Amino acid sequence: MKYKTTIVLRDKKYEVKAGSTLLSALKKLEILPESVICVRGGELITEDSILKDGETIKLVSVISGG
């Protein structure tokens, strides 16, 4: 994979192909977009955003139990 984006969720790190949408990356990683919010450089972004080469997207799990 030449162009890649890192996706972080809690203590897990995933590498996905850059250039596609965040939504398709989430689908590949089997992460429901309903269960996370996505942060790029401190800013909230929507799932149609295109992933850039070398960047890191942080996912914040939204589900709290109890």
Next chain:
Amino acid sequence: MKCKKCRGKAVINMRHHNMGLCKDDFLQWIPEQTQKHIEKQKMFTTDEKILVAVSGGKDSLALWDILQILGYQADGLYIALGIDEGISYSAESQRLTSAFANARDLKLHVVNIASDYGTDLPTLAKGTKRGRDKPCSSCGLVKRHEMNRIARDYGYDVLATGHNLDDEAATLFSNTLQWNGDYLIRQHPVLPSRDGLARKVKPLFRFYEKEMAAYALLRGIEYIYDECPFAEGSTSTQYKELLNELENKHPGAKQHFFVKFLSAKKKGLFAEPTEKIVPALHICPVCGQPTSMEGECTFCRMMGVSKS
């Protein structure tokens, strides 16, 4: 994606509303919608004193924040349960709650189970049959009892909790799977006060959990991200995930499930709570709070057992 209101860059896509919003419009929309549902459900007015149960999590802190923005008289209540299994969960959530209150100059009541009752939740739960594996039912009991006590002792008109739509839908799902009739009858975003029990409201009941997480992040609210160690693998978490799978395929399904339940209730598809279903309340001789059985209430019995 573009903001539906100003055509700027959207930060959130709410497919169930067919609407994306930018940061500014989203931060305006959330309090507006909250206000709308507070009025529609006749939850409370600006003349009333509200006690917000805050846990240090995103929902309850966001609720407190929104009620301040809307100009309500809302104080906080934090209940220190002493859940510190490995990750200092209680200590950290208390720290974040106090920091939130101090930064905004808000009044926060803190009930400390350890100093008030000489025990903590994990110890208490081990002493009960139900709580041996999962302390959640004892935890709920302690929280309900103490919230009601503080509301009564300090003269609050209403108790507010941060339950969101995902919480409510998961509870509804669980109660429906078991056809838990008496819980279905009582599940509502507003429970009027009766016999010494304060009115209870859930002003965030129309928001998805994702919206509340986005709100907390956009408002810069620091909340406890780690879950309570006992929440791991809980059925409510599993139900939330199931409902999100459904939501993913059918946007709005989660919302319909809960909101249509409320309208079905309004149309009379569920019985009104009668004496038979919701028994008359007695007064506990120890704490003076209402209880469904005569004699000491479950809370006082539990506290007694743990002391001896």
